[in-house]
Amino acid sequence: MNYYSIATMRDSMPFGSEYEAFQNASTLGFFSSTQALADYAQLITDLKRNLSAENCPTIAVGGSYGGMLASWFRLKYPHISCGALASSAPILYFDDITPQNGYPVVVTKDFRDTSESCYNTIRQSWSEIDRVAAEPNGLSKLSQIFATCLPLNSSEELKSTLEVLFWVSAQYDNPPDNPVENLCNAIDRAAEGTDILGKIAAGLNASIGPPCHDMFDLKPSNKDGWTWQTCTEMVIPIGNGDNDTMFQPSPFDLNNFTRTCEGLFGVTPRPHWITTEFGGHDIKSVLGNFASNIIFSNGLRDPYSAGGVLQNISDTVLAVYTEKGAHCLDLLTPMASDPDWLVSQRDTEIKIIQGWIAEYRATRAS
Amino acid sequence: MNYYSIATMRDSMPFGSEYEAFQNASTLGFFSSTQALADYAQLITDLKRNLSAENCPTIAVGGSYGGMLASWFRLKYPHISCGALASSAPILYFDDITPQNGYPVVVTKDFRDTSESCYNTIRQSWSEIDRVAAEPNGLSKLSQIFATCLPLNSSEELKSTLEVLFWVSAQYDNPPDNPVENLCNAIDRAAEGTDILGKIAAGLNASIGPPCHDMFDLKPSNKDGWTWQTCTEMVIPIGNGDNDTMFQPSPFDLNNFTRTCEGLFGVTPRPHWITTEFGGHDIKSVLGNFASNIIFSNGLRDPYSAGGVLQNISDTVLAVYTEKGAHCLDLLTPMASDPDWLVSQRDTEIKIIQGWIAEYRATRAS
Numbered sequence: 001m002n003y004y005s006i007a008t009m010r011d012s013m014p015f016g017s018e019y020e021a022f023q024n025a026s027t028l029g030f031f032s033s034t035q036a037l038a039d040y041a042q043l044i045t046d047l048k049r050n051l052s053a054e055n056c057p058t059i060a061v062g063g064s065y066g067g068m069l070a071s072w073f074r075l076k077y078p079h080i081s082c083g084a085l086a087s088s089a090p091i092l093y094f095d096d097i098t099p100q101n102g103y104p105v106v107v108t109k110d111f112r113d114t115s116e117s118c119y120n121t122i123r124q125s126w127s128e129i130d131r132v133a134a135e136p137n138g139l140s141k142l143s144q145i146f147a148t149c150l151p152l153n154s155s156e157e158l159k160s161t162l163e164v165l166f167w168v169s170a171q172y173d174n175p176p177d178n179p180v181e182n183l184c185n186a187i188d189r190a191a192e193g194t195d196i197l198g199k200i201a202a203g204l205n206a207s208i209g210p211p212c213h214d215m216f217d218l219k220p221s222n223k224d225g226w227t228w229q230t231c232t233e234m235v236i237p238i239g240n241g242d243n244d245t246m247f248q249p250s251p252f253d254l255n256n257f258t259r260t261c262e263g264l265f266g267v268t269p270r271p272h273w274i275t276t277e278f279g280g281h282d283i284k285s286v287l288g289n290f291a292s293n294i295i296f297s298n299g300l301r302d303p304y305s306a307g308g309v310l311q312n313i314s315d316t317v318l319a320v321y322t323e324k325g326a327h328c329l330d331l332l333t334p335m336a337s338d339p340d341w342l343v344s345q346r347d348t349e350i351k352i353i354q355g356w357i358a359e360y361r362a363t364r365a366s
Numbered sequence: 367m368n369y370y371s372i373a374t375m376r377d378s379m380p381f382g383s384e385y386e387a388f389q390n391a392s393t394l395g396f397f398s399s400t401q402a403l404a405d406y407a408q409l410i411t412d413l414k415r416n417l418s419a420e421n422c423p424t425i426a427v428g429g430s431y432g433g434m435l436a437s438w439f440r441l442k443y444p445h446i447s448c449g450a451l452a453s454s455a456p457i458l459y460f461d462d463i464t465p466q467n468g469y470p471v472v473v474t475k476d477f478r479d480t481s482e483s484c485y486n487t488i489r490q491s492w493s494e495i496d497r498v499a500a501e502p503n504g505l506s507k508l509s510q511i512f513a514t515c516l517p518l519n520s521s522e523e524l525k526s527t528l529e530v531l532f533w534v535s536a537q538y539d540n541p542p543d544n545p546v547e548n549l550c551n552a553i554d555r556a557a558e559g560t561d562i563l564g565k566i567a568a569g570l571n572a573s574i575g576p577p578c579h580d581m582f583d584l585k586p587s588n589k590d591g592w593t594w595q596t597c598t599e600m601v602i603p604i605g606n607g608d609n610d611t612m613f614q615p616s617p618f619d620l621n622n623f624t625r626t627c628e629g630l631f632g633v634t635p636r637p638h639w640i641t642t643e644f645g646g647h648d649i650k651s652v653l654g655n656f657a658s659n660i661i662f663s664n665g666l667r668d669p670y671s672a673g674g675v676l677q678n679i680s681d682t683v684l685a686v687y688t689e690k691g692a693h694c695l696d697l698l699t700p701m702a703s704d705p706d707w708l709v710s711q712r713d714t715e716i717k718i719i720q721g722w723i724a725e726y727r728a729t730r731a732s
Contacts, residue, residue, distance in 0.1 A: 041642050079651070289444065
């Protein structure tokens with residue numbers, strides 16, 4: 001059982017309870033990608049044995065972190081899965097392989113492609129927030145403009161809430177809701193004479209809804225599984241450069257990050273571990289020479305696609321992407337309203353996987 | 367650092383001391399093949415970085431368990447080593463891939479090929495020991511015949527000491543000492559009229575030397591690293607069948623073995639784990655499709671060769687073996703007295719490895 005199952009499968013908790021498992025690093029220590037892969041190997045092998053289905057082909061499927069695991073599982077356990085569909089899997093967003101601003105650059109492009117004026121408004125809003133915050137009663141003025149449920153304690157609260165709003169809107173910029181367009185429409189169509197902050201507030205309102213807006217609590221928490229993973233091995237260095245995004249500069253600072261993790265969990269992040277364990281700088285050589293039957297699927301509106309595999313590596317390690325798709329979109333349940341390009345992306349993936357299964361069966365039969 | 371380094375590298379002990387590390391399963395838990403491979407990956411990567419030798423080719427080399435690790439390292443970390451020399455690596459001696467009697471059958475063949483009469487004497491000796499042991503004062507009679515340093519407590523002590531003597535003689539049946547021939551010469555050339563037990567005692571004397579013979583303590587110990595490994599994942603099921611070896615029947619009994627391990631360490635062996643982690647039943651498919659640049663070297667007098675890879679799997683996963691060689695012989699320092707076939711085995715291995723390195727350099731240069 002991996003840690004993701006803890007919350008739902010109370011009977012098979014490895015350490016008694018989620019609460020106990022999160023107590024300290026000695027139980028959390030098993031919460032790693034390597035352990036997850038080994039658990040999958042054990043689980044699939046046992047399941048197939050118990051179901052007398054030893055010859056049944058197995059395909060690893062996952063999105064985001066799960067997509068990384070799917071591709072790594074095929075790489076490390078080719079005898080257990082005959083293929084992998086790795087959706088929105090930023091396996092190259094480690095070390096210095098992908099530029100740190102990869103993610104916010106795509107967010108920025110998503111907004112700019114949707115509306116140049118929306119992009120400009122957002123870009124200008126940060127210094128405007130800083131300017132107002134510095135006024136007497138500035139924070140309460142900002143609280144009023146943005147209709148915060150509780151009075152703001154700092155302008156950072158507001159800025160990071162807005163940043164996450166833009167990040168999430170871009171990451172899940174899915175049809176038919178198209179949150180970036182929705183947000184930009186509200187910003188662009190604010191009443192004549194509305195100032196920058198009023199426009200941004202209109203965007204927030206359109207995204208979150210009235211009557212008031214909770215500020216996101218962005219502080220990393222020692223009760224959060226993903227924080228544990230980023231504090232150990234999944235160190236994805238995302239940062240805004242000086243003038244390359246619509247956000248304020250905030251480069252990824254490993255020293256700061258390390259101090260935070262040491263404070264939260266008493267562990268020191270290992271930023272080079274993922275590339276050591278799975279390769280990275282030479283991923284094309286690793287995947288080209290030692291892997292087969294992997295689909296890396298991406299939507300280019302997904303900011304994580306910046307760290308994804310977007311080129312075919314070999315005849316059987318394939319990149320399937322769409323211009324318009326966002327994060328893990330191909331894995332969602334098909335809907336009647338799905339656009340053609342999404343239907344087609346899923347069909348392509350299914351056909352490739354059917355080919356793997358046919359080949360697997362042919363090999364077993366011969 | 368892996369556990370093997372504990373005894374020698376006191377400055378880098380992961381758990382304070384060997385004594386502390388062996389206290390219980392929570393520290394011993396890191397003593398696993400998977401952890402060893404991950405440690406190698408980290409160590410090699412760091413070493414290369416620190417020495418500014420990132421482009422230096424790395425070859426994994428190991429014998430016996432270390433040979434298994436070498437081949438598995440190439441399988442799981444192809445981006446870190448460009449090839450592996452796996453000497454006497456019985457990677458197929460898990461689950462039911464290799465017959466349980468594989469090892470003692472080779473021991474038997476080694477003795478029979480050396481001397482039919484020696485083989486017959488050994489084969490007959492077990493029931494003779496049992497017969498004498500059952501007599502009044504039988505044990506003290508056996509103690510006298512075999513010149514044991516301490517009086518025997520049971521005939522099992524004697525029989526298992528002799529069994530291990532034959533095992534070890536076959537496993538390390540190396541020139542120029544040729545322990546099997548040495549042992550059989552003593553058995554065969556005992557003075558006219560010497561009975562079976564007297565002949566075996568002469569063999570023991572020739573192998574161990576006078577004046578008296580300690581009985582091996584074969585009991586599994588909770589202070590022994592290899593016992594921990596066999597009690598967790600390295601479950602190699604070696605057993606004597608009914609009439610197929612020169613030994614008394616003693617099939618591998620997983621239930622007994624499990625009880626022993628639970629008593630020693632409080633852990634339950636996982637006999638299917640190695641094949642789950644590294645493949646096994648379909649090893650040809652795994653190594654053929656997902657590996658390259660591995661030499662499996664063996665000497666066919668080595669009883670562990672029964673679980674080794676003795677066929678070429680592909681153009682670059684190669685079996686290099688000799689009829690006469692024994693356990694890990696090719697890894698020993700060359701000596702002037704080495705026979706031609708051993709010199710030739712090493713030359714073949716070196717030439718293959720030189721080819722890997724040349725190819726690695728050519729790829730980097732292009």
